[in-house]
Amino acid sequence: MDKLTVTGLVLRAADKGENDRLITMLTAERGKLIVLGKGVRSLKNPNMAATQQFCYASFVLYKSRGGMYYISESELAESFYGVRSELCSLALASYVTDVADHCSVEESEDVPLLRLTLNTLYAISTSKRPLPHIKAAFELRCASVCGFTPELSACAACGADDAEMYYLDILGGELFCPDCMASRPADAALDDYSGEWTRPLAQISPELLRYMRYTVECDPARILSFTLPEAVSDDFSSVCERYLLHHLGRGFKTLDYYKQYEKLK
Numbered sequence: 001m002d003k004l005t006v007t008g009l010v011l012r013a014a015d016k017g018e019n020d021r022l023i024t025m026l027t028a029e030r031g032k033l034i035v036l037g038k039g040v041r042s043l044k045n046p047n048m049a050a051t052q053q054f055c056y057a058s059f060v061l062y063k064s065r066g067g068m069y070y071i072s073e074s075e076l077a078e079s080f081y082g083v084r085s086e087l088c089s090l091a092l093a094s095y096v097t098d099v100a101d102h103c104s105v106e107e108s109e110d111v112p113l114l115r116l117t118l119n120t121l122y123a124i125s126t127s128k129r130p131l132p133h134i135k136a137a138f139e140l141r142c143a144s145v146c147g148f149t150p151e152l153s154a155c156a157a158c159g160a161d162d163a164e165m166y167y168l169d170i171l172g173g174e175l176f177c178p179d180c181m182a183s184r185p186a187d188a189a190l191d192d193y194s195g196e197w198t199r200p201l202a203q204i205s206p207e208l209l210r211y212m213r214y215t216v217e218c219d220p221a222r223i224l225s226f227t228l229p230e231a232v233s234d235d236f237s238s239v240c241e242r243y244l245l246h247h248l249g250r251g252f253k254t255l256d257y258y259k260q261y262e263k264l265k
Helices: 087-103 111-126 131-145 178-182 206-217 230-248 253-264
Strands: 002-016 020-027 031-037 056-063 069-078 151-155 166-169 174-176 201-204
Touching: 002 031, 002 069, 002 087, 002 111, 020 087, 020 111, 031 056, 087 111, 087 131, 087 230, 087 253, 111 131, 131 206, 131 230, 131 253, 151 206, 166 178, 174 178, 201 206, 201 230, 206 230
Parallel strands: 031 069, 151 174
Antiparallel strands: 002 020, 002 056, 020 031, 056 069, 166 174, 166 201
C-alpha cells in the first residue's frame, strides 16, 4: 500500500459501522481527501482525538489497492475547541467548513483555501471579532480564493474612483457609478413592478468599499485586522454573503442554522 503524510483540517466526520469514521479533510499537500478512520470512535484508539470535525492535525495515510485512504497515525495540532462554546459559533464554523468542502478539489493542492479556513476557525474559536464580521470577511475572501475576485478599484465603465456611491454587479463582479449605471442595458434596470433590480446588484458606499477592498487585497493573515463600524456592518455582511452564494450557485443548510441562532443572541 502507498504511504502518504499530510497536514489537514477535518471538514466532515461521518460515523460508519460500529467504530469507524469516514472523514473529509482539506490538506496542504493534496487538497481535499476522503479517508477512512478504522476504529477511531473507540476511546482506546490513538487517532480518536484528531479525527473529529474542526481538528487540524498531521496524518499518516495508507492507500489500499482499491484506492481508499486509511488513517494509520495522527498527531493533533489544534482542535479549535472554542467554536463549540455556543450554538451560534458552532453553526458558523460548520458553515465555513461546508463552504471549504464545496470549494476544494480532490487531489489538488489548495494552501490558500486551507489557510483562510484555519484563520477563520481560529477567529471564531477565540471570539477575535463579532461573528457577522468574521463570516463576511471569510465569504468575500473565499470568493477571491476561488477565482471570483470582484474588481473594486473604480467604475468599470468610466474609471471614476471618487463617486459618492457605487453599484456592485454581483454576477459580473464590477463596480458602476450612478451615471454609468443609469445607461446600462435593460437587464440591469429597475423592475417597475417589483421595485427590485432585474440583475443582482448592491449599493456600495465609499466607506463600505474601503473595507471590501482591504478584505480582498490584504495579507491572508490580516483579513480581520480592522474594526468594522456599526454603520456599515449590516451592509458588509449582506453584500459579502450575496456575492459568494451567487458565484457558488447554491445555499447551505448550516448557513440557515447560523442565521436562526444569530437571531436569538
